[in-house]
Amino acid sequence: MLETDGAPPLVSRFQPHFSFLLDPMSDDPTPQPPARSHRDPKAYWRKNITAVMALLVVWFLVSYGCGILWVDELDKIRLGGFKLGFWFAQQGSIYVFIVLIGIYVLYMNKLDREFRGTSPKQDK
Amino acid sequence: MPALPLALTAVQWWTFGIVAVTFLLYIGIAVWSRASSTGEFYVAGKGVSPVVNGMATAADWMSAASFISMAGLISFMGRDGAVYLMGWTGGYVLLALLLAPYLRKFGKFTVPEFIGDRYYSKTARLVAVICAIFVSFTYVAGQMQGVGIVFARIFRVEPTTGVMIGMVVVFVYAVMGGMKGITYTQVAQYCVLIFAYLVPAIFISILLTDNPVPQLGLGSKLAGSDSYLLDRLDGLTQELGFGQYTGRSRNIGDVFCIAMALMVGTAGLPHVIVRFYTVKKVKDARASAFWALVFIGILYTTAAAVAAFGFTNLLKEVPGKPYAEMPGWFKTYEDLGLMKWEDKNGDGLIQYYGSKIEDPAKVNELTVNKDIMVLANPEIANLPNWVIGLVAAGCLAAALSTAAGLLLVISTSVSHDLLKRTLLPHISEREELRYARIAAAGAIGLAAILGIKPPGFVGEVVAFAFGLAASSFFPAIILGIFWKRMNMQGAISGMVVGILFTMIYIIHFQFGFELIGIKQGVKDDYLFGISPQGIGTLGMILNFVVAVAVSLFTAPPPKRSKKWSRASGCRRTPISAPIVRRDEKSAFNRPPN
Numbered sequence: 001m002l003e004t005d006g007a008p009p010l011v012s013r014f015q016p017h018f019s020f021l022l023d024p025m026s027d028d029p030t031p032q033p034p035a036r037s038h039r040d041p042k043a044y045w046r047k048n049i050t051a052v053m054a055l056l057v058v059w060f061l062v063s064y065g066c067g068i069l070w071v072d073e074l075d076k077i078r079l080g081g082f083k084l085g086f087w088f089a090q091q092g093s094i095y096v097f098i099v100l101i102g103i104y105v106l107y108m109n110k111l112d113r114e115f116r117g118t119s120p121k122q123d124k
Numbered sequence: 125m126p127a128l129p130l131a132l133t134a135v136q137w138w139t140f141g142i143v144a145v146t147f148l149l150y151i152g153i154a155v156w157s158r159a160s161s162t163g164e165f166y167v168a169g170k171g172v173s174p175v176v177n178g179m180a181t182a183a184d185w186m187s188a189a190s191f192i193s194m195a196g197l198i199s200f201m202g203r204d205g206a207v208y209l210m211g212w213t214g215g216y217v218l219l220a221l222l223l224a225p226y227l228r229k230f231g232k233f234t235v236p237e238f239i240g241d242r243y244y245s246k247t248a249r250l251v252a253v254i255c256a257i258f259v260s261f262t263y264v265a266g267q268m269q270g271v272g273i274v275f276a277r278i279f280r281v282e283p284t285t286g287v288m289i290g291m292v293v294v295f296v297y298a299v300m301g302g303m304k305g306i307t308y309t310q311v312a313q314y315c316v317l318i319f320a321y322l323v324p325a326i327f328i329s330i331l332l333t334d335n336p337v338p339q340l341g342l343g344s345k346l347a348g349s350d351s352y353l354l355d356r357l358d359g360l361t362q363e364l365g366f367g368q369y370t371g372r373s374r375n376i377g378d379v380f381c382i383a384m385a386l387m388v389g390t391a392g393l394p395h396v397i398v399r400f401y402t403v404k405k406v407k408d409a410r411a412s413a414f415w416a417l418v419f420i421g422i423l424y425t426t427a428a429a430v431a432a433f434g435f436t437n438l439l440k441e442v443p444g445k446p447y448a449e450m451p452g453w454f455k456t457y458e459d460l461g462l463m464k465w466e467d468k469n470g471d472g473l474i475q476y477y478g479s480k481i482e483d484p485a486k487v488n489e490l491t492v493n494k495d496i497m498v499l500a501n502p503e504i505a506n507l508p509n510w511v512i513g514l515v516a517a518g519c520l521a522a523a524l525s526t527a528a529g530l531l532l533v534i535s536t537s538v539s540h541d542l543l544k545r546t547l548l549p550h551i552s553e554r555e556e557l558r559y560a561r562i563a564a565a566g567a568i569g570l571a572a573i574l575g576i577k578p579p580g581f582v583g584e585v586v587a588f589a590f591g592l593a594a595s596s597f598f599p600a601i602i603l604g605i606f607w608k609r610m611n612m613q614g615a616i617s618g619m620v621v622g623i624l625f626t627m628i629y630i631i632h633f634q635f636g637f638e639l640i641g642i643k644q645g646v647k648d649d650y651l652f653g654i655s656p657q658g659i660g661t662l663g664m665i666l667n668f669v670v671a672v673a674v675s676l677f678t679a680p681p682p683k684r685s686k687k688w689s690r691a692s693g694c695r696r697t698p699i700s701a702p703i704v705r706r707d708e709k710s711a712f713n714r715p716p717n
Contacts, residue, residue, distance in 0.1 A: 052221045059217045063210050063387075068379055071203070071372065081343035081352030086370045089206035090198075090428040091339060094213045094421045101220045101414045108225075108410055 044115045051107050055100050062088065062096045138513030139278050146316050146517045153309050172307050174408045178415020180310035181399045183317065185416065186423060187263070187526035188270025191317060192519050193582035196497030198431035199438075202361065202369040205431060207382045208583060209424050211590075213417060214383070215390020220413035223391055224400045226605045228409040234533075235394045235597055236541060242604040243612040244682065246546070251619050253541040255596040256394045258623065260530040260537075261567055263393075263589035267527040268294070268568070268575030270582045273495050274519040276460050283460065287575045293520075294527050295568050313521040318423060320518025324502040324511050325426050328433045331505060338429035357432055360439040365481025369432070378650075381658030382587065388664055389590025392597035395529040434501045441504060442490070443476040450474070453503035462493040494581050531564045538563035579634040584657060588630050591660025595622035599667040603675075610671065611681040618671025626663035630656040 066074060071085030079087055172180075190212065198205030230238060236256055240249025268287055271294060276286030322338075329341035333353055346353050354370055361369045372379075390396065399416075400409045442454070447465060457463040465474055468489050477488040499519065502511045539560035544551060551559070578585060596619045603610040603618075633656045635644060647655075654662060 055217070055221060059214065063214045063383065064380060067206055067210050068376060068383065075370070079343065081345065081354050083354075083370055086203055086354070087343070089203060090209055091342070091425050093206075093210050094425055097213050097217050098414070098417050098421050100217050101410075101417055104221055105410045105414050109407060112407065 041115075044111065047111055048108070051104065051111075055104055059097070059100055063093045067093045135509045135512050136278065136280075138509045139516045140513075142510070142513040142517045143278075143520060146312075146521060149312055149316075150309050153312050172403060174403060174411035175415050176307060176311060177399065177403050177408070177412040178417075179314045179419050180307045181396065181412060181416035182419035182423075183310040183314035183521070183525045184399060184529050185396055185420060185526070186314075186317065186522050187586065188267045188519065188523035189583045189586035190420075190423060190427070191321065191522035192270045192273065192498050193266075193495050193586075195427045195430040195434060195501075196494040197581060197583045198428060199435040199497050200366075200494050201374075202367065203372055204374045204379055206428075207379055207386065208587075209428055211383045211386025211587075212390060213420060213424055215387040216413055216417040216420070218387060218391040219396070220410060220417075223397065223601060223605070224409045224413050225406045227397060227601070228400050228403075228406050235392070235397055235601070236537070239597075239600055239604065239615065243600075243610075243615045245612040245616070248600075248612055248616050248619075249541070250546060251616050252597070252600070253537045255592070255619060255623050257534055257537050258627070259392075259589050259593045259596070260394065260533045261571065262592060263586055264527055264530045264534070264567060264571040265574035265578075266582050266585035266589065267523045267530070268571045269578045269585060270495070270519065271523045271527070272575050273462070273493075273582075274499065274516055274523070276462070277456075277496075277499055278516055280456065280459065283462065284576050287572050290523075290575075291568055291572045294524065294531070295565060297524050297528055310525055313525045314419060317518040317521040318419070320514045320521070321423055321426060321430075321498075324505070324507055324515060325430050325433070327507050327511065328437070328501065328505045329429065332433055332436065338433070339425045342429040342432055353436065354432065357436050357439075360436065361478070364439065364443060364477050365486070366478030367480050369435070375653045378653055378655050378658050381654045381661040383658075385591045385594045385658050385660030385664070386587060388594035388598045389592075389660060392593040392601065393590070394533050394593075394597075395526075398533075430498065430501060434497045434504065437501070437504045438492070438497075439476075442474055445474055446472050447474055448472065451503075451506075453500055456503075457493075457496055457500060462496045464491045465489055495583075531567060534567045535560040535564040587657040588634075591626050591630065591657065591663065592623055594660035595626040595663025595667055598664055599671050603668075603671055609675060609680055611675045611678055613678040614671040614673075614675030617674045618667040621670045622663045622667030625666055626660050629659045629663075 066085065066088040068089070071089065074085035074088065075083040077084040082091075194205075194208050194212075197208060227238060230241075234256075236249050236252035239252040240246065243249075268290055271290030272283045272287030274286070275281070275289040275293075276283045279286070279289065281289075325338040326336055329338040330336050332347060333341040333344040334347045335341040335344045342353065344353060345351065346356055349356075357369045358371075361367060367373045400412060403409050403412050442450075447467065454463065458465065466489050468487050469475070474490055475487060476490040477486050481488070499515060502515055539556050543559055544556050574585075580588075599622065600615045600619055604615065629651070633644065633646075633650070651659070651662070
């Protein structure tokens with residue numbers, strides 16, 4: 001379990017309940033020797049949480065900001081037949097959601113590779 | 125009730141034909157995949173590729189609400205209809221980033237199981253089961269209503285009779301069993317429903333704007349004219365008193381809350397979360413969420429266009445025209461009671477105005493059921509008969525795939541979690557299965573009653589289900605994953621407070637508590653102006669507050685050994701095998717320590 005003493009930065013406030021969440025290896029179906037991940041699992045978790053929070057900020061700004069709160073300003077800009085605010089609300093936000101998950105998937109795959117070390121089984 | 129016409133029309137021939145072919149396809153795939161996997165009913169061991177799993181998730185997810193109701197709701201809500209578009213897609217971001225990978229690691233495959241194990245408590249599990257039953261039941265009610273409208277159209281009977289027919293079909297379909305569990309059947313259902321949605325959309329897009337891509341057609345100029353489609357629609361809607369199509373009309377706080385409730389509810393829906401256990405690795409769970417949203421996004425971005433196209437066509441074809449010249453579809457839906465025209469000023473013309481019309485001389489004479497827009501769209505645009513049949517088949521694919529999944533959740537919750545685990549621990553496996561069937565039949569029956577006397581349009585009823593999911597599960601799952609101080613007492617009290625608050629609010633404003641003499645609430649009494657569809661957001665916040673507060677004032681959760689957690693993380697879970705697999709003695713059911 002992680003230490004929570006001191007005044008932690010925002011990121012370290014989010015602690016997983018189970019420690020295996022810190023380990024990028026733990027989803028491997030076959031039992032593995034434990035020493036496989038040669039880097040700090042805390043760093044893995046920190047990077048994971050930072051990425052998730054950054055993506056969620058974009059998620060919130062695009063959907064609630066561009067789609068709901070700021071539409072009056074955005075509607076003054078036109079994109080072909082669309083008012084920009086309307087486009088964000090009914091089309092753009094969905095495209096952005098897809099891109100956000102795409103970025104997350106790619107980033108986490110990269111992170112997993114990085115922290116997993118060189119395992120012949122996992123490498124493509 | 126008009127009798128069934130003996131001679132079938134061309135539209136009916138096409139509809140029966142296409143529906144029959146698609147059903148044979150689903151059954152064929154089910155039989156084929158059973159045979160080919162040599163007795164291994166669950167595709168588990170092999171794992172399913174993320175793309176395939178994404179497609180199956182999309183079929184599971186997109187229900188009658190998405191397919192039949194949503195575009196119609198958007199037509200009449202205009203810009204504000206975006207809450208459904210954003211709400212039902214944005215939740216996948218939460219699901220992919222905050223839930224799917226972690227729940228996959230836990231190796232749990234139902235929400236109540238996760239909650240029961242994480243909070244080391246049978247009570248917590250039971251509360252979660254009851255919440256799951258309520259959520260799924262509300263959701264099924266929406267499906268029944270949607271199926272009822274489709275059958276009403278196919279057989280040209282009243283919607284009540286349509287719901288009855290739907291009841292039988294859904295029951296047979298759900299009890300036929302394993303069908304639902306087979307991923308490839310759902311892939312086929314996705315293909316049918318997306319094809320059925322896109323074909324008329326592309327047709328109408330070409331007719332209206334010369335642009336074959338509906339998403340682009342929405343922003344294009346009208347065919348043979350110099351004005352943009354949306355500008356023309358704005359003009360029409362303003363002229364007729366519906367308010368500007370692309371302008372806001374709802375209270376912004378309410379819009380915010382509805383969108384939030386739908387998003388968070390998506391992330392807490394029991395039957396969607398299950399799907400992420402059908403892949404082998406956490407990596408694939410993430411990729412599955414991505415593909416699911418891609419496949420869902422195709423329909424949702426199209427829906428925005430379908431809504432605008434359909435409404436433009438309706439407003440061009442109907443208002444101010446003589447009733448005697450109305451085409452066949454108008455009278456069809458009138459016969460079904462889904463459109464009503466009353467010649468108030470006796471001029472034989474159809475006056476159609478929205479609620480915002482100021483001129484007192486302009487009286488509205490037409491009411492249109494919003495749920496018919498997608499179904500009627502191809503007819504209004506005068507598309508060939510086979511397209512109309514295709515749309516009906518797509519509606520059924522959407523409604524059946526979701527209803528079957530939800531009924532499975534309800535029946536296993538009742539038979540296994542409530543009876544076997546709690547009330548009647550000594551029943552045999554066969555009896556358990558019988559109770560499961562009884563529960564499914566009971567749920568369909570009750571849902572059908574709600575479907576006959578619906579408290580709202582399909583999409584709205586389904587939105588209640590999301591509100592209930594948001595206010596009960598989401599905080600318990602999120603805090604369970606990310607906050608180790610969270611304990612059983614907090615989780616239970618949070619879930620109970622959240623779902624009770626939300627449920628009472630919805631019932632108060634949709635039905636009233638007539639039995640105990642409290643009348644149905646009215647719009648002016650809304651708490652902070654939030655409608656019942658959005659109240660799940662407030663329920664969720666309440667749940668979070670109560671859960672955190674109670675956790676902090678009670679003892680911290682017992683410590684677990686790393687080994688124990690790791691073991692759970694490595695456990696493999698077969699693909700959707702709820703009834704069979706759950707009987708295993710698992711390491712999870714041992715109390716911690």
